[in-house]
Amino acid sequence: MQITKIKVGVNGYGTIGRRVADAVLKQPDMELVGVTKATPDYRIDEAQEKGIKVYSVSGAKPFLDLGYPVEGDLNGMLQQCDIVVDCAPKGKGKENLAIYSSFPKLKAVFQGGEKHELTGFSFNSDCNYEQANGKKLVRVVSCNTTALCRVISTLNTTFQIKKVRATLVRRSADQSDGENSIINTWVPDTGFPSHHSKDVKCLMPGLQITTLAGIAPMTLMHGHMLFIELEKNSMPATVPGVIETLQRNPRILLCSSEKGLTSTAKLKDLFSVSGNGRNGNVYEVCAWKEGIGVDDSGEIGMHLAIDQQADVIPENIDAIRAMCSIADRQQSVALTNRALGIGVLRVREQLPAAPLLSVVANKSYQAAQQSEIK
Numbered sequence: 001m002q003i004t005k006i007k008v009g010v011n012g013y014g015t016i017g018r019r020v021a022d023a024v025l026k027q028p029d030m031e032l033v034g035v036t037k038a039t040p041d042y043r044i045d046e047a048q049e050k051g052i053k054v055y056s057v058s059g060a061k062p063f064l065d066l067g068y069p070v071e072g073d074l075n076g077m078l079q080q081c082d083i084v085v086d087c088a089p090k091g092k093g094k095e096n097l098a099i100y101s102s103f104p105k106l107k108a109v110f111q112g113g114e115k116h117e118l119t120g121f122s123f124n125s126d127c128n129y130e131q132a133n134g135k136k137l138v139r140v141v142s143c144n145t146t147a148l149c150r151v152i153s154t155l156n157t158t159f160q161i162k163k164v165r166a167t168l169v170r171r172s173a174d175q176s177d178g179e180n181s182i183i184n185t186w187v188p189d190t191g192f193p194s195h196h197s198k199d200v201k202c203l204m205p206g207l208q209i210t211t212l213a214g215i216a217p218m219t220l221m222h223g224h225m226l227f228i229e230l231e232k233n234s235m236p237a238t239v240p241g242v243i244e245t246l247q248r249n250p251r252i253l254l255c256s257s258e259k260g261l262t263s264t265a266k267l268k269d270l271f272s273v274s275g276n277g278r279n280g281n282v283y284e285v286c287a288w289k290e291g292i293g294v295d296d297s298g299e300i301g302m303h304l305a306i307d308q309q310a311d312v313i314p315e316n317i318d319a320i321r322a323m324c325s326i327a328d329r330q331q332s333v334a335l336t337n338r339a340l341g342i343g344v345l346r347v348r349e350q351l352p353a354a355p356l357l358s359v360v361a362n363k364s365y366q367a368a369q370q371s372e373i374k
């Protein structure tokens, strides 16, 4: 029997768009209609080598002048799609939503550079997959917010969290971005709290969270330092208990500095040659085992590393399935993980109590909220 695949278009073939397109190509229940380009450049060669159809955001002439054939324009791509994943530069969402609205059946996923108000619904697979069922417009939250939501909601399945404080050390530029990087300086985001806590609360409204952020001269990954206070009636935290809970989520990778993974550079080095042909993408949020601690008052502390270019990719894929109502959370997360090779390194590490590519043991944040943890 032939499966009807969801027809997906990707508008914007930059840092996130290229990775979303690659991920869509790997899904058994999705078909990539094509991607758009605003500028005729080498990335068209890259797309065409992969057999991806390229459409121009507007006119075809600049593309043809440089010898790049295009399949048509954005509208031509959209009319073939069930859903478009908007990966245009931050702030273009409003303009693009007006274009998408002229296709009455078209659904659209936006990225974290857009405001929550654009779609009225912000998404994370661990927090609110079920609520995205059938929605027409969804925003996948930013890389930092995705990491915070993933880790906090996972811990919340065992512990009752009272308050989170997080310090975010952000990369100044992506690896392909030659214009925005900084050298030899620290640029604090002087707004207090940083916007990340407001974003997390879009998904976990009852959570007390405060965040501070700044930009550091690096391109590889973001770093977070997290402090988590528990409710008095929560199961008390122990280091093995925290590790075991985090391990239940295949999208969190427990890494070990004892084994030489002492920095984000080492993590990226590992994934550049390992991880099932992922082209260096670290879809998992990484937590250092040796960096997890519980202080005398029972407060948990930990360090995280986040590949800003990659952790939102599985969330985009899950958002598509949820919006098109073709899989429940467990099915979608398992399918996405298998297609992207998420969980492979954990299996190789053979840590105790780590279910093979499975999320069965991992209740969603919502389910955890509803069941009392004693």
Ligand SMILES: NC(=O)c1ccc[n+]([C@@H]2O[C@H](COP(=O)([O-])OP(=O)(O)OC[C@H]3O[C@@H](n4cnc5c(N)ncnc54)[C@H](OP(=O)(O)O)[C@@H]3O)[C@@H](O)[C@H]2O)c1
Binding pocket: 011, 012, 013, 014, 015, 016, 017, 036, 037, 038, 039, 040, 057, 087, 088, 089, 090, 091, 092, 111, 112, 113, 114, 141, 142, 143, 174, 308, 309, 312
């Ligand atoms: N980079 C990250 O770390 C990261 C992480 C999570 C979320 N996000 C969010 O993801 C979104 C995309 O960010 P990005 O980092 O992928 O940006 P990016 O690397 O600058 O890519 C954006 C792409 O959009 C294309 N574009 C320009 N104008 C367009 C238009 N009018 N319509 C459609 N496409 C257009 C550009 O194409 P050409 O190359 O053809 O000019 C560019 O390659 C933003 O909301 C951002 O906040 C980014």
